[in-house]
Amino acid sequence: MRRLLLVVPLFVALCGPWLSASGDTLHGVSYDLGTGWLGTDFAGRDVWQQVLLGGRGLATVTVLATAGAYLLGVLWGLAAATSRRHLADELLMRPLDLLLAVPSLFLLLLLATLFPSGGLVWIVMLIHLPDIARLSRAAALEAAHSPVVEALRLQGESWWRTTVHHVGGSVARTLAADAGTRLTGTLYLAAAASFLGVGVPPDAADWAVMIERNRAGLLLNPWAVLAPALMIIMLSVGLNLSFDRALRKP
Structure with a gap:
């Protein structure tokens, strides 16, 4: 089923x-x-x-916006989790917390007003970015400050290998569990945007x-x-x- x-x-x-066969024929x-x-x-x-x-348009927006939000959000969250200075963590995460305080539909309409020519994919992606970044940071904190990561740093391993390969690998299952719900949320958010006439012509199929x-x-x-x-x-x-x-x- x-x-x-x-x-x-x-x-x-x-x-x-x-x-x-006949396109958008009346x-x-x-x-x-x-x-x-x-x-x-x-x-x-x-x-x-x-x-x-x-x-096709709705499915495309859902997949691209979700993929883009994960790509940027995970890197953002990992950077905050592996930061060795509290100030850097605060500077990375506090602006995202402000965005999370705004209801998603209101933020959708606000972004659409500020960027009328912006694509719906980018708007939906920015809405999901703060939540994914926070989830990634919270899931990665334990691994980011583990003895293994400290050893990798002492050995002079690159940030990409230490943060993305090791720390990112430890949160992969958590992010995979979130992906199903996130795709559904993106689908409904994109549908709500189209329903409200944001980013889609009123006569679009x-x-x-x-x-x-x-x-x-x-x-x-x-x-x-x-x-x-x-x-x-x-x-x-x-x-x-x-x-x-x-x-x-x-």
């Missing part, structure tokens, strides 16, 4: 644009369930075609935009809202179940 929940929305998101202006097997949306677009076209665009006509054609919502829910649950399964001990 978990494989089905993950594979179906991923297949639709990645291969949907190729499966859509078919009419009313909800006519005979136009496509999921009917049409408020603008007369084929709902099934919009579902095929609407997942996007699952979250479809939900916002068609909610007023829910009773006329429920599939215009339910189909993209089911894709997002299936992808979220499938990601969590897959990561939980991968982290189980044999």
Whole structure:
């Protein structure tokens, strides 16, 4: 079941644009369930075609923003954990604590206002960066001040080998456990941004935009809202179940 929940929305998101034969073609202006097997949306677009076209952007933002946040956040947290001066640790972590005090949706709207031309990937990545950096620092503190690390420093080993290879390796499982939840959070944050019209054109073929665009006509054609919502829910649950399964001990 978990494989089905993950594979179906991923297949639709990645291969949907190729499966859509006629692109973003308009078919009419009313909800006519005979136009496509999921009917049409408020603008007369084929709902099934919009579902095929609407997942790739959301999946791309989710993967790139999560990967970027981990890349920067882990290095940031490891640098703070291995810092030998309290002042350096404070300078690295206190600005991130201020960002964590701001609700994510408010921060999303604030960043979108400050950087109207900035990509959604960068905005979502910056929102997740403080949390990942704090998690990495907390998980790495014990290993960062262990006798092994001190010995590596005395031997003149590079910062990369000491911090990333040794200390970073000790927190890999903790970060892997966080990755499933983080991907789901990124997915919902990117969907919320698209729903609010941040970083995505209001007429874009996007699952979250479809939900916002068609909610007023829910009773006329429920599939215009339910189909993209089911894709997002299936992808979220499938990601969590897959990561939980991968982290189980044999």
